[in-house]
Amino acid sequence: MEKLANIDLNLLVVFDLLYQEQNTQRVALRLGITQPAVSHALKRLRHLLEDELFERTSQGLQPTPRASRLHPGIADALVRMNDTLNLCDDFNPAKSDRTFHLNMTDIGEIVFLPRLLQHLSQHAPDVSLNTVRSHHNDLKHEMEEGEIDLAVGLIPQLGAGFYQQRLFVQRYVCLMRADHPLASGDFSLEDFRAAHHAVVVAQGTGHGIIEEQLAHAGVVRPVRLTLPHFAAVPYIVSSSDLIVTVTKKLAEATCQRFGLIAREHPLAFPEIPINLFWHRRFHQDPGNRWLRGLMFEMFSE
Numbered sequence: 001m002e003k004l005a006n007i008d009l010n011l012l013v014v015f016d017l018l019y020q021e022q023n024t025q026r027v028a029l030r031l032g033i034t035q036p037a038v039s040h041a042l043k044r045l046r047h048l049l050e051d052e053l054f055e056r057t058s059q060g061l062q063p064t065p066r067a068s069r070l071h072p073g074i075a076d077a078l079v080r081m082n083d084t085l086n087l088c089d090d091f092n093p094a095k096s097d098r099t100f101h102l103n104m105t106d107i108g109e110i111v112f113l114p115r116l117l118q119h120l121s122q123h124a125p126d127v128s129l130n131t132v133r134s135h136h137n138d139l140k141h142e143m144e145e146g147e148i149d150l151a152v153g154l155i156p157q158l159g160a161g162f163y164q165q166r167l168f169v170q171r172y173v174c175l176m177r178a179d180h181p182l183a184s185g186d187f188s189l190e191d192f193r194a195a196h197h198a199v200v201v202a203q204g205t206g207h208g209i210i211e212e213q214l215a216h217a218g219v220v221r222p223v224r225l226t227l228p229h230f231a232a233v234p235y236i237v238s239s240s241d242l243i244v245t246v247t248k249k250l251a252e253a254t255c256q257r258f259g260l261i262a263r264e265h266p267l268a269f270p271e272i273p274i275n276l277f278w279h280r281r282f283h284q285d286p287g288n289r290w291l292r293g294l295m296f297e298m299f300s301e
Helices: 009-021 024-031 035-049 065-085 106-123 136-144 189-194 206-216 233-237 248-258 286-299
Strands: 054-057 060-063 099-103 128-132 150-153 162-170 172-177 197-200 223-227 244-247 260-264 272-279
Touching: 009 024, 009 035, 009 065, 024 035, 060 065, 099 136, 106 128, 106 150, 106 248, 106 286, 136 272, 150 286, 162 248, 162 286, 172 233, 172 248, 197 233, 197 244, 206 244, 223 233, 233 244, 233 248, 244 248, 248 260, 272 286
Parallel strands: 099 128, 099 150, 197 223
Antiparallel strands: 054 060, 150 272, 162 272, 172 244, 172 260
């Protein structure tokens, strides 16, 4: 039994063309090589397959019975290989039913998903999104394996092996209900200290850095509620006297709907860069390129 590893695949191309043309000169012209080179390739094939393969007749080179049996499978394999190597690099969102997996926080879901889904419904109706939460080594591994296509946020652990693109810088404000006693007039650091607060504990995120900054500045305030995520914040703040430090993006997305108001924060915080990340293995993947291009177009500032 002949092993594929022992066969130069170019010989199979010569075999296929000889079967079609039945003439070494025409095969040489099609391949852009000399006629002796075609004859040499045929000689090698005869040796490998232990058959004459083609015999000279008055009608030109005619295949032997074994060559006739081999040709359909070889021709089909060559067509399949050619099609595979020339797969289209385009991604057609209008016809795709691909599911993309995005790593983002709940703030990211509130800020990005409504507009993104609205765009998809019009331009990529069968494309689906799946948001996930992964951290540190799990996130790196899952992006390396292609289980997560893109990640959004402040993710310093995604260094070597990853590309990143800036979307915007995150700023922080104080969020409260529109008729809160502090919703108008001066809003000083002392006012901030005296107010009752809800605090979101989100370790490893930009918001975690903000809480560290408050602690380092020695800002102590009465905390009446601690939460692990932001999704419930607008509901709670809209019906209480609690105030909460949140991103300006979250405030913009929820103020009108929940009857809230955002005040400039009395403490100056560093701006937090929000980036789009993808693994270098998928840098040229057409679908990945399309989605990150779309997100950059829609959300970059």
